[in-house]
Amino acid sequence: MDQVILVCGTWKAQQNQWFFIADKCRRSAIVGADLETSYNDFRGRVMEEIGVDRRIDEVQLSYMITKSVVNTPPLRVTNSLQFWSFLKLFRNHKARLCVEIVKKTPCHQGVRDRRQDLFVDSDSDEEDDEEMRFDCCDDPDGASSGDEEYGTTKGRFAKEEEEMFYLPAKEDSIPAFLQLERGSVELAVGQRYPTKKALVLRLKMLSVALKFDYSVGYSTPSLLTVCCWIEGCTWRARATTIGSAPEFYIKSYVQEHSCSVTERSSRSRQAKPELLGRLYSEFVGCVGPTVLPCHVADALNKRYGIKMDYWKAHCTLRFAREVISGSSESGYEDLPVYLYMIRRANLGTLIKLEVDAEDRFKFMFLAFAASIHGFPYMRKVVVVDATYLQGKYKGTLLTATTQDGNFNIFPIAFGVVYTENNESWEWFFRQLHLVIPDDEGLAMISDRHKSIKHAIKKVYPLASRGICTYHLHKNILLRFRTRDCFDLVKKTASAYTLLEFNQHFAQIEALDPELHNYLVEADVRLWTRVHFSGNRYNFTTSNIAESLNSVLSLFRGSPIVQLLDPARSLMTRWFVARRKNASLMKTTLTRGVEKLLESRVDNAKLWTVQEIDGDQSQVTCGGILHVVNLTERKCTCRRFDLDKLPCVHAIAAAEAVENVIAKVCKPPTVHQPPGRPKNSRMKSALEVTMEIFYVL
Structure with missing residues (x-):
């Protein structure tokens, strides 16, 4: 086999002489050829060796005889006969083959006629065009490119490379890789992969899905050949780059195995959780928060016959989620x-991000503009809570929420901190202070965490602080292991009147003095409704914050962006639905308040109302007496005072108050008797007797 020297450049003619100017940006190369090598085969090797992008460029081969006449132009090589002539001449004369790289033009007939010297083949224009677009392979005769002769690896791979053949071109205009099933991991001639790493990853997934293993023949930055690990098997694939681009194209692929399935499936090096995770996410199923490892194991077993234990399925699901959501x-x-x-x-949104001296994450605060603009219309009660994250770097999610007029959860702000301590809570409340300023009418509800107490006292000194009664009840059950006084504690915490509170609290002291002392130390001003210093309304627990955390709990193990984005999406859905419902309302009060007052209005009809003065009314029913002051919006039952919603007694008093101005006055209905109207009335017998007496 002769070694042909290739030099890239361009020909120029000056004063009846031809000169070849070498391209300094491209290297020279040597390609082996003999009289059995076809022109198309050789040209394909040239393009691969010098790195020509076949999608936009093509090559022109030419040479100059050293002893030719001065004004003789270079000789073009356009077909196999001319190429073989060059080889014969090259044996007796030291000459080089010049390579000119030119841009492609559309292969219309007129253009092809003008550039006939650049293309010589017996195939039609349409077939050439399809092979260039889909197969990206200029080997129509089915020969290999011969790159293996310049590899560093020898052995059976070199022999197999010489025997490798390309799949025959299909007559159909749709290429093989477009005819594949969308969810298939199979290879096909013409498939493009952005990098060599992506191609290797696909080969690994293919070997796992089809339960076999492969060995690598050649692996260079521009070439990759693989074959079945069973010696003598026909399965193999070959991929190369085109030019200097990093994309790899499948140039040849033999899909069928000639080895036994029991032999090739006895080795499975690639079935690792990382690869199985990518295989599952791309070709099997979803990786949502509700998907469990057992679902992954079952799906891979049904689809590809892969069996795995729970831990491997867990790791597979974790890597699959990283593929979709990122690490x-x-x-x-x-x-x-x-x-x-x-x-x-979202213009008006408040965001804060704080990192340490090494640019490592510390704190994050996010309050959407819709929450900032909407809070002034809410009751001034803020419920704060924290929940631990389960990702690789842990952390804590902090939330601040309240209720809207329809008793719906209204998120105010979100925070993510590296840990829950005094510093993190104080930082969170300082950012929240920019959204909700300190005010005497503001109330903060939380659990009994000492860091929250410290931060509220420091950032919100005017606000009233209360603790969640649900957390208090849980602590009582865990600490005292008894349910005898549990109902009494709940009644004590929710009591509206001081008399009712004293009765229940005295019963607790009589039954369990230790529990009584514990409740006193917890400070009755924090956990009882009747002793709370501010306006707590119906907020006795932090359930609204717990409910929000429960919704976001599915994403606690996700990356931080994948945790915040579901919160944004959730708020968008909530606010859109509430805006639509509000636009359809026909009443002044919200639907939640209307539903609450509906039963109270029916019960108010059972009460008897006696007006005391212009402001106060006495309401009685079955021996129970309450006094309602509609002007000050108060009632002796104290529900009207604390909840700020009319109680049964207030509704009864309001319905009984006579409002003269609001009444409508129409003429009465008169019944006219039959006959002539009488001008004088009929006198009684006594009146007639008296008249006779006076006359006599």
Whole structure:
């Protein structure tokens, strides 16, 4: 086999002489050829060796005889006969083959006629065009490109490379890789992969899905050949780059195995959780928060016959989620951009991101503009809570919520901190202070965490602080292991009047003095309704914050961006639905309040009302007496005072109050008797007797 020297450049003619100017940006190369090598085969090897992008460029081969006449132009090589002539001449004369790289033009007939010297083949224009677009392979005769002769690996792979053949071109205009099933992991000639790493990943997934293993023949930055690990098997694949681009194209692929299925499936090096996770996410199923490891194991077993234990299925699901949602590291890397886009899309949104001296994450605060603008119309009660995250870097999610006029959850702000301590809670409340200023009418509800107490006292000194009665009840059950006084504690906490509170609290002291002392130490001003210093309304627990955390709990193990984005999506759905419902309301009060007052209005009809003065009324029913002051919106039952919604007694008093101005006065209905109207009335017998007496 002769070694042909290739030099890239262009020909130029000056004063009846031809000169070849070499391209300094491209290297020279040597390609082996003999009289059995076809022109198309050789040209394909040339393009691969010098790195020509076949999608936009093509090559022209030419040479100059050293002893030719001065004004003789270079000789073009356009077909196999001319190429073989060059080889014969090259044996007796030291000459080089010049390679000119030109841009492609559309292969219309007129253009092809003008450039006939650049194309010589017996196939039609349409077939050439299809092979260039889909197969990206200029080997129509089915020969291999011969790159293996210049590899560093020898052995059976070199022999197999010489025997490798390309799949025949299909007559159909649709290429093989477009005819594949969308969810298939199979290979096909013409498939493009953005990098070599992506191609290797697909080969690994294919080997796992089809239960076999492969060996690598050649592996260079521009070439990759693989074959079945069973010696003598016909399964193999070959992929190369085109030019200097990093994309790899499948140039040849033999799909059928000639080895036994029991032999080739006895080795499975690639079935690792990382690869199985990518295989599952791309070709099997979803990786949502409700998907469990047992679902992954079952799906892979049914689809590909892969069996795995629970731990391997767990790791597979974890890697599958990383493929879709990104890793925990990428979540923190994308956080600044995500927060910027949130603020850009929601003008007025407050975001804060704090890192340490080494640029490591510390705190994050997010309050959407819709929450900031909506809170002034809510009752001034804020419920704060924290929930631990389960991702790789842990952390804690902090939330601040309240209720709207329809008793719906109204999120105010979200925070993510690296840990829950005095510093993190104080930082969170300082950011919240920018949204909700300190006020005497403000109430803060939380659990008994000491860091929250410290932060509220420091940032919100004017606000009233209360604790969640649900957390208090849980602590009582865990500490005292008794349910005898549990109902009494609940009644004591929810009592509206001081008399009712004293009765229940005295019963607790009589039954369990230790529990009584514990409740006193917890400070009755924090956990009871009757002793609370501010306006607590119906907020006795932090359930609204717990409910929000429960909704977001499915994403606690996700990267931080994938945790915040579901919160944004959730608020968007909530606010859109509430805006539509509000636009359909026909009443002044919300539907939640209307439903609450509906039963109270029916019960108010059972009460008897006696007006005391212009402001106060006495309401009685079955020996129970209450006094209602409609002007000050108070009632001796104290429900009207604390909940700020009319109680049964207030509704009864309001319905009984006579409002003269609001009444409508029409003429009465008169019944006219038959006959002539009488001008004088009929006198009684006594009147007639008296008249006779006076006359006599």
